[in-house]
Amino acid sequence: MKPAPFTYHRPGDVDEALNLMARFGSDAKPLGGGQSLGPMLNMRLARPGHLVDLNDLLELDYVRDLGDVIEIGGLTRHHRLATAPEVARDLPLLAKAARTIGHYAIRQRGTIGGSLVHADPAAQLPLIAVTLGVDVVLRSVRGERVVPAADFLQSIMTVDLGEDEIVTALRFPRQTADEYSSFDLFSRRHGDFAIVGVALTLRFDAAAAAAVEEMRLGLGGTGPVPQRMHAIEAAAVGNPIDAETAARLAAETAAAINPEENAEVPAAYRRELVETMIRHALLDAAGKRGQK
């Protein structure tokens, strides 16, 4: 399996890359880590006439502390998200999820910008972006746009990205120190794309002992794009998490989703996975309360 012929461009900075994207538009694709685009080209599922290689744009490979916001450059590799101490401290949910992406060698090259644009419905980073309420920063020669991740991700492998735009950064709201983070996924073979992914953050009310003050719950693999379960989050607030509440919230979540029916993974199976994984995540969180 070999890619169809293309012309290769290797811009040295972001402006040069944007000019190339403006010039070749619909016939050009930016090349990030190549860990999704490479297979697509090899299988001839994509045949762009021009590849604009972003790998020399080192100014897009960063994790920057902006106070309440942690900004991550579009070319930042999964491996860095999985291992950098500042990511583990300020965005533990992201760090946990990044450690589970594909395999060690894949994570060395794959980038956060590429993952968001590829928009696989079961991918980890789009799920975390939706759960944490990330802003996606897009640039073109026309200027800059900032789009919430939930709007950026439109459908299966379909995103709000102009033909001449590239993802230059993602802005994450910093997680608070008293927040519990849980990420879990289920796949048939270690390192494969998930059948279902569950992302959870939970903060307990310091005064009212065990009651939930704030919860964020995101699901991947259950629809065309990752979904944030706002109604379930609201139902959790004010309640302590005991076995009964965890089971109730998990069952309500499973009833609220509408996964695709297919021969490989029946909808009922996905629903049961969601229920079990959410129950475990909630009880785990409750168990760790106080220890963080």
Added chain:
Amino acid sequence: MTAPVSISLVVNGETHDLTVPPRKLLSDVLRDDLHLTGTHVGCEHGVCGACTILIDGQPSRACLTYAVQMEGHELTTIESVADGETLSPLQQALHEEHGLQCGFCTAGIVMTFEAYLRDNPDPDEAEIRDVLSGNLCRCTGYQNIVTAILKAARVMRQGKRS
């Protein structure tokens, strides 16, 4: 300009001047143009790990990389791992523990773990299995590969101390 372009590639410390079409996979350039056939090609979509080499010291799939991208980067392939007839501790351990049968997957596994053990000298079995999930082996059942990697890590740690 899909026509061949001139590039120079640094592989195992040697510089090679080549003319390659941009679409030519790094795995094919290593094997066909440079005759470094130790890098194997299985799936050509990133799944099997047979083509894993080091780019600037980090394990990467040669089948998901184009040779034209690699100017200015240092490539390391399996051919450079042994020192003449002397195997690296990892290769030696794979040999002693019967960590390979047909050997198709072996180069990719060695390249992945030369880098992994350099950065993580004391992994436990679960960590090794996590990383090994990126390399498919149809022969061994993996048990002896895991044993060999644990042994190699031990030998390398001792080597560093003495």
